[in-house]
Amino acid sequence: MIIRIYEKVFTQALVLYFTNQRGPFAVLLVPELGVCRVFFKKNNIKLSVGMHISLWMQQVKAGGWRGSDVAGLFFPSSWIQEDLLFLHHLAEITMNFVFSIEDAAVVWDLWQGLFLRDSCDIEDVELKKLMILGSFFLRIGQYVPFDQVAVHGELDQYTVTSRVFADGNELNSGEKKRRIKMWLRLCICSCEPGYALRTIHFLNA
Secondary structure, eight states: OOOOTTOEEEEEEEEEEEEOBTBOEEEEEETTTEEEEEEESOTTOOOOTTOEEEEEEEEEETTEEEEEEEEEEEOOOHHHHTOHHHHHHHHHHHHHHOOSHHHHHHHHHHHHHHHHOSSOSOOOHHHHHHHHHHHHHHHHTOOOOGGGGTBOSOBOSSOBOSOOBTTOOOOOHHHHHHHHHHHHHHHHHTSGGGGGOSSOGGGOO
């Protein structure tokens, strides 16, 4: 979508970051526009990370937007709201690794799964979170080869294929998580923004 300066557009967005220290400011994921930095005139706006909102957006300069008429639509499923560290981590990697509108569209779909599902195929919540992160990097095509940590097969958002590991043996859950965490850390650190992330210590094996 091409937006001219001062043109207004009505859209939906996902809140990745919000502060009100020097006036309300948010970083939003907009599927048609990518990651946008948005300023608001009204000081009574209160947003939280993970909110799905609708709003009017007006581009006021290259890379800068003004937002208005904000309405909250949805929050993520209850299980992810209870884990604020993971919620903020997913928001942080979205801000730092989504570079194109094409990436924004596929990552938007991933986030929508977090709004629509209260349960999933994996009962182990920690493993479920690792699968969501794995799906993020696979969707945007920024990941290291699986054989660097002896992992292969398709990592899906909520399921693991029957042969996740190269040796084909049924590994215990702890070993499976350790290897996936190792792979995720390599994915995160493969790009320069990864070294600046502040919420990845939970991936320590």
